[in-house]
Every structure is written in structure tokens, then in C-alpha cells.
Amino acid sequence: xxxxxxxxxxxxxxxxxGSNVVLDHFDLTLYRGENLVVLGKSGSGxxxxxxxxxxxxxxxxxxxxxxxxxxxxxxxxELDQIRAKVGFLFQSNALYDSMTVRENLEFPLRRHWMHTxxxxxxxLVHMVLESVGLPHTVDxxxxxxxxxxxxxxxxxxxxxxKPAIILYDEPTTGLDPITGMEIIELIRExxxxxxxxxxxxxxxxxxVRLAGERIIMLIDGKCYAQGTYDEMKTSTDPKVRAFxx
Amino acid sequence: xxxASFSGSEPGNNVQFMSDYSINKAxxxxxxxxxxxxxxxxxxxxxxxYEFSEFAHQCFVIGYKSLALVGLTAFILxxxxxxxxxxxxxxxxxxxxxxxxxxxxxxxxxxxxxxxLIFAGKIGSSIGAELGSMRVTEQxxxxxxxxxxxxxxxxxxxxxxxxxxxxxxxxxxxxxxxYGSWIGVNIYDVLSLKLFWAQVIENLAYYDAIPAxxxxxxxxxxxxxxxxxxxxxxxxxxxxxxRSANSAVVMASVFIFILxxxxxxxxxxxxxx
Ligand SMILES: Nc1ncnc2c1ncn2[C@@H]1O[C@H](COP(=O)(O)OP(=O)(O)OP(=O)(O)O)[C@@H](O)[C@H]1O
Ligand SMILES: [Mg+2]
Numbered sequence: 001x002x003x004x005x006x007x008x009x010x011x012x013x014x015x016x017x018g019s020n021v022v023l024d025h026f027d028l029t030l031y032r033g034e035n036l037v038v039l040g041k042s043g044s045g046x047x048x049x050x051x052x053x054x055x056x057x058x059x060x061x062x063x064x065x066x067x068x069x070x071x072x073x074x075x076x077x078e079l080d081q082i083r084a085k086v087g088f089l090f091q092s093n094a095l096y097d098s099m100t101v102r103e104n105l106e107f108p109l110r111r112h113w114m115h116t117x118x119x120x121x122x123x124l125v126h127m128v129l130e131s132v133g134l135p136h137t138v139d140x141x142x143x144x145x146x147x148x149x150x151x152x153x154x155x156x157x158x159x160x161x162k163p164a165i166i167l168y169d170e171p172t173t174g175l176d177p178i179t180g181m182e183i184i185e186l187i188r189e190x191x192x193x194x195x196x197x198x199x200x201x202x203x204x205x206x207x208v209r210l211a212g213e214r215i216i217m218l219i220d221g222k223c224y225a226q227g228t229y230d231e232m233k234t235s236t237d238p239k240v241r242a243f244x245x
Numbered sequence: 246x247x248x249a250s251f252s253g254s255e256p257g258n259n260v261q262f263m264s265d266y267s268i269n270k271a272x273x274x275x276x277x278x279x280x281x282x283x284x285x286x287x288x289x290x291x292x293x294x295y296e297f298s299e300f301a302h303q304c305f306v307i308g309y310k311s312l313a314l315v316g317l318t319a320f321i322l323x324x325x326x327x328x329x330x331x332x333x334x335x336x337x338x339x340x341x342x343x344x345x346x347x348x349x350x351x352x353x354x355x356x357x358x359x360x361x362l363i364f365a366g367k368i369g370s371s372i373g374a375e376l377g378s379m380r381v382t383e384q385x386x387x388x389x390x391x392x393x394x395x396x397x398x399x400x401x402x403x404x405x406x407x408x409x410x411x412x413x414x415x416x417x418x419x420x421x422x423x424y425g426s427w428i429g430v431n432i433y434d435v436l437s438l439k440l441f442w443a444q445v446i447e448n449l450a451y452y453d454a455i456p457a458x459x460x461x462x463x464x465x466x467x468x469x470x471x472x473x474x475x476x477x478x479x480x481x482x483x484x485x486x487x488r489s490a491n492s493a494v495v496m497a498s499v500f501i502f503i504l505x506x507x508x509x510x511x512x513x514x515x516x517x518x
Contacts, residue, residue: 056386076394083390094387097378111392 005032007165007197008053013062015048022048024221025062030165030199035191037200037212039232039243044218046201047091050167053199054088055079066165084112087158087196091169093150095142095157102138105129105157112161128156131193132186148179155186159194166190168200172207184210205244217243282474286404289397296402303406311367311414315360319418322359323351323425331433340434344441345448347426353453356419358505361464364411365497369472372403373493376476377486385477400477404469411465412458452516460508467500 008030015023022045030036040046051057053064055071064071066082074082096104105125109116129135132152142150151171158166171187172180184207191198200211208215209229217224217232219239225232233244327347334340376399379385388395427441475493479485 051386054390056389080392084392088387088390090383090387092383094383096384096387097382098375107388107393108391 006030007032007067008199009063009065010053011063011065013049013052013064014060015045015052015057016060022221023052023059026218026221027223028216030197032197033195035198035200035211035213036216037202037208037214038216038218039202039208040218041203041243045221046203046218047169049218050088050169050199050201053167054083054086080112084161085164087161087163087166089151089154089158089166089168089171091173093142093154095150095154097142099142100138101129101134101140101142101145101153104142104153105160108157108161124160128159131159131190132156148175148182151175151179151183152186155183155190159190162194163196165197165199168198168202170202170204171200172202172204177206180204180206187211203243278478279471279474282477283470285396286401286470289394290401290405292397294397296398299398300402300405303402304410307368307403307406308410308413310371311364311410312417314367315363315414315418316421318359318363319356319421320425322355323347323422323427324429326350326355326422327426327429328432331429343430344426344436344444348423348445348449349453351422351426352419352449353457354505356422357415357457357461357464358501360415360418361411361461361468361501362498364407364414364465365468365494365501368407369468369493369497370490372407372469372472373476373479374486374490376400376403376473377479377489380477380479381481381483381486396477400470400473403473404466407469407472408462408465411468412461415458415461456508456512456516460504463504463508464501467504468497471497471500 006029008028010026010028013023013026013028014021026049028036028038038046038049048057052059053066053071055074059072066086069078069082071079071082096107099107102125105128106121109121109124125138126135129138132155134149134152134156137145137149137153142153145153155171168187171183175183187198187200188211190196198211200207202208212229214226215229215232216226217240219225225235225237225240227235232240235241327343330343330346331340334343334346376385379399385395385399388398423441423445427436427438430436430441472493475489475496479489
């Protein structure tokens with residue numbers, strides 16, 4: 001695996017909602033196979049960034065290249081092909097609450113790969129549920145699951161398409177520290193088992209320390225600083241320090 | 246043309262900032278957004294891919310959900326209408342005309358409008374709440390990244406199902422109302438069901454039934470599209486979901502009356518000239 005090959009390149013990304021400038025010439029590069037963490041405080045535009053990458057929000061300016069294609073310029077079909085390769089774990093999980101766990105997992109499969117046989121679908125469902133350690137929940141409704149279980153099922157739904165990149169939007173927020181720890185473990189396991197590149201967005205320092213190989217600080221809509229956890233922790237910049245105190 | 250449906254939580258924000266002086270602007274903005282939403286419906290409805298199975302499922306859900314309520318109200322309506330009408334009819338000695346009068350009132354106006362209003366209350370609100378909570382919990386975004394056009398999958402199917410199911414419900418409700426009316430007649434008189442129906446049929450012309458049925462398609466469409474519009478652009482938070490459901494019913498009900506007014510004018514024009 002060539003780890004120097006970039007899979008996502010963001011250049012000069014700008015996004016504002018009316019007079020509220022959220023992203024202001026933001027830059028980022030994600031290399032194949034790495035775990036990159038974007039750290040920023042609440043409301044700094046982390047979710048906006050990740051939604052621009054997947055094409056859910058249209059940026060006001062700048063380039064977002066995913067596998068060499070500029071996302072804001074793609075047509076619907078081309079965007080769908082990119083989305084099949086990029087998994088997205090929503091902050092709110094976004095499980096379909098009118099569907100069972102099985103139907104939730106089958107949904108992206110049936111949609112992206114239309115002609116998959118039922119037997120293969122069943123195998124994949126079973127496999128991803130094994131990966132997240134919840135095979136017994138297959139016929140339950142999302143409302144019957146706990147917060148941590150829902151996060152795992154949401155992760156399973158992202159994994160089922162075997163994405164090359166996974167975007168995690170605050171995977172540990174709203175979970176107790178122990179469950180949060182389990183999710184961090186799971187993210188690392190998934191990373192090794194599925195050989196994905198991950199972009200993790202968070203304000204949880206424990207997650208940053210354990211899962212991030214490289215850290216980008218998103219402050220004032222810009223890529224304010226980047227480096228390893230230790231480099232950031234010993235930084236003398238007051239805005240960076242504020243996170244670690 | 247780039248991406249057709251960015252998650253689009255921008256429109257529909259107008260009412261929130263409504264103060265006295267901007268109330269008209271907010272209303273106009275709202276109508277503009279709804280018109281654009283409707284235009285998008287017509288663009289997407291003919292374009293593949295077609296979501297047949299979700300459409301069939303929605304027809305079942307929408308039709309079936311309203312059946313009991315529509316049936317009950319229709320029955321009571323027919324019965325009460327007949328009983329209220331009777332004293333006046335007796336005074337002029339024309340109580341034999343009750344079946345004719347009731348049938349025209351029900352088929353032309355009361356059946357379609359009352360059923361549509363109940364439909365708006367039941368289905369408009371449930372579509373508004375369903376799509377609203379899907380929007381708020383990012384399920385609509387999740388659909389979009391799962392290779393599904395949520396507008397087609399959610400909005401087109403539900404709107405079409407509502408358009409198709411309301412006329413069916415109205416035909417049923419008319420029949421049940423007339424049955425109720427027959428029972429109303431029999432409280433005081435003896436009239437066989439066969440004779441009652443014969444009188445009803447004799448007095449109803451195509452002119453009564455066909456335009457009434459046609460306007461039901463428009464009523465159904467209004468309920469579906471307004472419910473979807475309100476839900477699709479729901480604002481964040483559980484309060485937003487409640488408001489979507491509520492304003493879907495209000496707006497759909499107003500549209501039903503406006504459409505009814507238009508329908509009667511158009512029918513007059515078309516039939517007489
Ligand atoms: N659809 C939208 N319309 C208008 N403003 C928006 C929209 N989405 C986000 N914003 C604004 O963008 C800013 C950043 O929001 P975002 O959700 O990205 O924050 P975040 O960094 O993910 O925070 P959190 O950690 O709380 O999730 C906020 O000020 C928010 O008000
Ligand atoms: Mg966020």
C-alpha cells in the first residue's frame with residue numbers, strides 16, 4: 001500500500017451561511033491508509049467540512065478532490081460512484097428508524113450494488129455485524145438499541161460497502177467514557193481489518209490521542225496547525241494550548 | 246447541471262423570522278419555495294429510476310391508515326345530514342326528494358371536501374412528521390449518500406400515493422355516506438335500500454360525479470406535496486418536527502378550499518360553454 005498517495009486533497013475550501021463564515025480557505029490532505037484527526041471546538045464547522053467532502057453541502061469556493069475528482073463539479077451519477085467508496089458515519093448515526101437493523105444494513109447495498117444476490121447480501125450483513133460485535137441485533141429496530149449499539153450499527157452500515165475512506169463525525173460524542181473507549185478500539189480494529197483511510201472529526205482528546213496519527217486543528221475556519229499529538233500538546237500557541245488545558 | 250439535491254435545508258426558513266412588517270414577505274417566500282418544490286416534483290417524477298416498491302408500500306400505508314377514520318366520519322355525516330334536512334323537506338312536503346338532495350350534496354361537495362380535510366389531518370401531518378424527523382436526524386442525508394435520491398424515494402412516492410389514494414377513499418366515503426343517509430331516512434320512514442339507490446342513481450349525472458372525482462386528485466396532490474415540503478425542509482430540533490406536522494395540516498387544508506373554489510368555477514366554464 002502506497003501511503004504517500006493522497007486520497008483526499010482539499011484546497012482553499014470556503015463555506016459561509018449568510019454572514020456566518022464557517023470555513024475560510026481551509027486546506028487538508030488525507031493520505032492512503034492513514035488516520036487523520038481534525039480537532040476543533042463545537043460550532044467550528046467540523047460537520048460542515050465533512051458534509052462538503054461527501055457532497056451534501058455545496059462549498060462557496062475551493063477544490064475538494066476525492067480520488068482525483070473534484071466533488072463540487074461532479075454530476076449525480078459520478079458523485080454516487082464516489083459515495084460508494086467513501087463511508088460516512090453521521091454524528092447522529094442516522095439509522096432509518098422505520099427499518100430493522102437488517103434492512104438498515106441492506107439499504108446501501110441494494111442501492112449501490114443493485115444486482116447482488118440475496119445469499120451474498122446475507123453473508124455481508126452477517127460479516128459486518130460480527131465486525132462490530134452485534135450479530136444478535138439483526139432483527140431489532142433501532143429504537144430498541146442503546147446509544148453505543150446504535151453507533152456500532154451505524155458503523156456496520158458504513159462498512160458494508162467496504163469503503164476505501166471512512167469519514168467519522170464525532171464518533172464518541174454523547175457516549176459514556178467506557179463506551180467511547182470501545183468505539184475507539186473498534187475504529188482501530190476496523191482500520192486494520194479493512195485497510196481504510198480515515199478522517200476522524202472530534203473534540204474528544206482521548207480519541208485524538210489514541211486514534212490520530214496526524215492532527216489538524218480547525219480554528220477560525222482555517223487549518224490552524226498540524227502535527228502529531230505530542231507536537232500539538234507541547235505547542236506554545238495559545239489557541240492550540242486552549243484545547244489541551 | 247451539477248448535483249441535483251444538496252441536502253437543502255436553506256429554504257423553508259422564512260416563517261421563523263416572521264415579524265409584523267415582514268409577514269407578507271415570509272408568506273410570498275413560502276409560496277415561492279413551495280412552487281419550486283412542486284416544479285422539482287414534476288421534473289423528478291418522470292426521470293428514472295422509479296421507486297415502484299416504495300410507491301406501492303406508500304399506497305398501502307396511506308390508503309389503509311385513513312380507511313377506518315374516513316369510513317366512520319362518512320357514515321355519521323350521511324346520517325346526520327339526512328336527519329337535519331328532514332324537517333325542512335317535510336315542511337315543503339318534498340321528503341321524497343331527500344335521497345336526491347343528499348346524494349348531490351355528498352357527491353359534489355361534502356364527500357370530497359370533508360374526506361380531503363380528514364386526509365390532510367391524518368396523512369398530511371404524518372408525512373410532515375415522518376420526513377421532518379428524518380431530516381432532523383440526518384436520515385435524509387444518509388439516504389443521499391447511500392446512492393438514493395431522497396426526493397424520489399420519499400417525496401415522489403408519497404405525493405403520488407396521496408394523489409392516487411384520496412379519490413379512492415372519496416368514492417368509498419361517498420358510498421358509506423349514502424348508506425348512512427339511507428339509515429337516516431329509515432329512522433322515520435320505510436324505504437328499501439334498493440329503492441334508495443335507484444333514486445340516488447337516477448338523480449346523479451356525470452356532471453355531478455366526474456368533476457368531483459377529478460378535483461379529488463388535486464386535493465390528494467396538495468396534501469401529499471405540502472406534507473412532504475414541510476417535512477423535507479423541517480428545522481432542526483424536535484420542535485421543528487412538530488411545527489412541520491402542524492403547518493402541513495393547516496396549509497393543506499387552506500389549499501383544499503382554494504382548489505375547491507377553483508374547481509367549481511372551472512367546472513361551470515367547461516360544462517356550459
Ligand atoms: N444548514 C446550515 N444552515 C445554516 N448554518 C449552518 C448550517 N449548518 C451549519 N451551520 C452553521 O455552521 C457552523 C458550524 O456548524 P457545524 O455543525 O459544522 O459545527 P461542528 O463543528 O460540527 O460542531 P459540533 O461539535 O457541535 O458538532 C455553526 O455556526 C452552524 O450554525
Ligand atoms: Mg458536528
